Amino acid sequence: MTIAHRAQMTAAAAPRGQLLLPARQFGTLIGLVALCAVLWILTPHFLTVSNLLNVAEQTSINAIVAVGMTFVILSGGIDLSVGSLVALAGVVLGTGLQSGQPLPLALALALAAGLACGLGNGALISWGGLPPFIVTLGTMSIARGAALLFTEGRPISGFDESFRVLATGRAGFVPAPVVAMAVVYAAAHFVLSRTTFGRYVYAIGGNEEATRLSGVPVRFHKTIIYGVSGLMSATAAVILTARLNSAQPIAGMMYELDAIAATVIGGTSLMGGDGNLGGTLVGALIMGVLRNGLNLLGVSSFLQQIVIGGVIIVAVLLDTVLKRKNRT
Amino acid sequence: MKRACLLVGMTLAIACNRGPATTSTTGKPTVALVLKTLNHPFFVDMRRGAQEAADRLGVTLQVQAAEREIDVEKQMQIVENLIQTGVQALCITPSGSREIVSALVKAKDAGVPIIVVDTRVDAKAAADAGVRTETFVGSDNYEGGRLAGDFLVKVTGGKAHVGILEGIPGHETGDSRLRGFRDAVKSAPGITIVASQPANWERDQGFNVFQNMLQAHQDIDSVFACSDLMALGAIEAIAAAGRRGKIKVVGFDALDDAKKAIAAGTMEASVAQFPAEMGRAAVESAVKVMRGEKLPPDINVKLDLVTRDNVK
Numbered sequence: 001m002t003i004a005h006r007a008q009m010t011a012a013a014a015p016r017g018q019l020l021l022p023a024r025q026f027g028t029l030i031g032l033v034a035l036c037a038v039l040w041i042l043t044p045h046f047l048t049v050s051n052l053l054n055v056a057e058q059t060s061i062n063a064i065v066a067v068g069m070t071f072v073i074l075s076g077g078i079d080l081s082v083g084s085l086v087a088l089a090g091v092v093l094g095t096g097l098q099s100g101q102p103l104p105l106a107l108a109l110a111l112a113a114g115l116a117c118g119l120g121n122g123a124l125i126s127w128g129g130l131p132p133f134i135v136t137l138g139t140m141s142i143a144r145g146a147a148l149l150f151t152e153g154r155p156i157s158g159f160d161e162s163f164r165v166l167a168t169g170r171a172g173f174v175p176a177p178v179v180a181m182a183v184v185y186a187a188a189h190f191v192l193s194r195t196t197f198g199r200y201v202y203a204i205g206g207n208e209e210a211t212r213l214s215g216v217p218v219r220f221h222k223t224i225i226y227g228v229s230g231l232m233s234a235t236a237a238v239i240l241t242a243r244l245n246s247a248q249p250i251a252g253m254m255y256e257l258d259a260i261a262a263t264v265i266g267g268t269s270l271m272g273g274d275g276n277l278g279g280t281l282v283g284a285l286i287m288g289v290l291r292n293g294l295n296l297l298g299v300s301s302f303l304q305q306i307v308i309g310g311v312i313i314v315a316v317l318l319d320t321v322l323k324r325k326n327r328t
Numbered sequence: 329m330k331r332a333c334l335l336v337g338m339t340l341a342i343a344c345n346r347g348p349a350t351t352s353t354t355g356k357p358t359v360a361l362v363l364k365t366l367n368h369p370f371f372v373d374m375r376r377g378a379q380e381a382a383d384r385l386g387v388t389l390q391v392q393a394a395e396r397e398i399d400v401e402k403q404m405q406i407v408e409n410l411i412q413t414g415v416q417a418l419c420i421t422p423s424g425s426r427e428i429v430s431a432l433v434k435a436k437d438a439g440v441p442i443i444v445v446d447t448r449v450d451a452k453a454a455a456d457a458g459v460r461t462e463t464f465v466g467s468d469n470y471e472g473g474r475l476a477g478d479f480l481v482k483v484t485g486g487k488a489h490v491g492i493l494e495g496i497p498g499h500e501t502g503d504s505r506l507r508g509f510r511d512a513v514k515s516a517p518g519i520t521i522v523a524s525q526p527a528n529w530e531r532d533q534g535f536n537v538f539q540n541m542l543q544a545h546q547d548i549d550s551v552f553a554c555s556d557l558m559a560l561g562a563i564e565a566i567a568a569a570g571r572r573g574k575i576k577v578v579g580f581d582a583l584d585d586a587k588k589a590i591a592a593g594t595m596e597a598s599v600a601q602f603p604a605e606m607g608r609a610a611v612e613s614a615v616k617v618m619r620g621e622k623l624p625p626d627i628n629v630k631l632d633l634v635t636r637d638n639v640k
Contacts, residue, residue: 043413045412045413045414048412050412051409054409054412057408058405061401152497153496153497153498153526154497154498155424155427157427157450158426158453158456167430168430240401243401243404244400244401244404245426245427245430245453245457246400246424246426246427248400248424248427250398250496251400253396253398253399292409292412295392295409295410295413296409296412298390298392298413300366300391301366301392301393301394301395304395
């Protein structure tokens with residue numbers, strides 16, 4: 001969590017040179033550290049190098065989907081289609097690989113499919129003037145149906161080792177999905193904090209009308225934002241498919257809720273315009289650590305759901321309290 | 329503040345040196361049982377049988393399940409996490425016959441013996457990945473499908489228009505039951521399968537899918553559902569269509585609700601599996617493996633057909 005977080009402001013004013021996490025994200029980070037400390041006390045199996053890498057690997061898929069979700073939520077929108085897009089892009093990838101296409105082409109096709117669906121979402125929202133909730137609810141169903149239709153409901157399994165290395169490989173001792181997660185976060189953080197497009201994401205979420213009036217092509221940028229989300233879903237699909245050695249049309253169900261949870265636990269405001277990717281990463285890690293820890297402790301899976309739901313609410317509550325303090 | 333963070337991080341890193349223990353806190357060996365889900369009576373029964381065996385044999389049983397039956401990725405995470413706790417044996421009902429192999433590879437690498445329960449692992453995928461499973465504990469689903477098919481041939485006198493409710497496509501369990509059923513009714517030329525669609529193991533989908541089938545095929549007079557939950561859904565759809573008593577329903581699993589329906593006459597029969605027996609056999613096998621005993625490649629758990637004549 002040493003990534004620099006500076007761009008939580010709107011385009012109007014982002015203070016330069018502030019390299020620490022803003023106070024509100026600190027709350028989340030403290031929550032993560034506290035959670036780890038509690039688990040460390042409760043079980044000797046938690047704080048081992050192999051388990052921490054295990055958690056990071058398990059978190060990577062949700063964390064990557066949540067990058068796209070953060071872009072969308074920062075801009076004041078929502079994307080419910082991410083889980084279905086994971087399935088659709090995975091199926092495209094699986095079909096490509098199985099039909100003997102070279103790996104780079106199959107990857108490109110899958111990423112293109114995710115991107116195209118995301119751009120479609122964005123275009124309908126910005127030019128069609130439809131609410132994001134409705135559009136992405138529709139594409140959630142369309143993409144899921146397309147994935148099922150395409151495969152006749154059956155998973156596509158059994159891929160070459162050259163592809164599976166994307167999930168099973170290690171750079172030194174770091175699993176490949178964790179490397180992918182780090183690269184995605186670094187790139188997305190750069191885009192969000194150092195580019196004009198990134199500024200516009202915050203500006204659109206802060207005040208869309210004002211942004212439009214100041215001459216920013218809002219519709220174009222909103223379309224791109226949903227494109228980013230689709231692309232992130234497809235990236236997650238690549239890892240998921242390699243990890244399971246299978247592309248399932250029923251994969252990714254409820255991923256949208258996990259991604260939204262990671263984003264809001266990470267302190268991004270559902271109203272848009274406020275938040276950052278560092279927070280989202282911490283949010284995704286909290287969810288991953290929690291699931292892992294509860295497994296290690298042998299907690300009943302029913303109780304796990306209650307605990308995770310509770311943590312989402314407590315995290316956001318704490319965050320809100322901190323924000324209020326921060327203002328006064 | 330950054331320094332504070334670093335400090336915390338370092339403390340945690342030092343703490344990492346606490347080595348992983350290999351036994352549970354009570355000193356008893358631990359066997360893990362990873363189920364598809366716990367929101368299905370079948371698996372609840374399996375857990376009960378497993379727990380009884382674990383208590384009797386003096387091992388600690390760790391039971392975990394994904395929230396949803398079809399969530400292979402979550403099941404894989406559970407396996408990875410349990411490996412971290414140093415379990416001595418893993419009993420698993422795979423959510424996906426091929427997908428689970430990636431998780432089993434990790435168990436193999438950690439030296440944890442694997443006992444497969446209820447749903448088989450895809451043999452080729454396992455062989456390709458170099459995974460060796462100790463044994464398979466389960467009922468022969470193909471045989472169960474045949475039992476159901478033979479029964480339907482008998483009660484309809486070899487003449488029927490059958491609608492089939494399938495499980496999730498690509499699931500070995502449902503596919504085998506379906507194959508068994510189809511093979512059995514092949515012997516009776518008077519039986520035609522007019523529709524066969526997945527209802528994904530669920531009661532509400534069984535209701536909807538069968539309602540649609542009834543719309544499309546007025547002539548349906550029998551149903552085979554690959555699980556009782558779907559069969560129970562179909563029974564509701566039959567009642568809603570006002571055709572109670574005119575359509576024969578055969579299910580699979582012999583759930584309590586299904587037995588009640590058989591006693592009440594709204595359902596003809598259900599193939600009974602004995603999940604508690606599977607749970608018991610799984611834990612017993614795990615203990616044997618830990619003692620270094622050899623196991624047969626298959627441990628067959630009996631099947632039975634519950635009909636109006638023998639329903640309790």
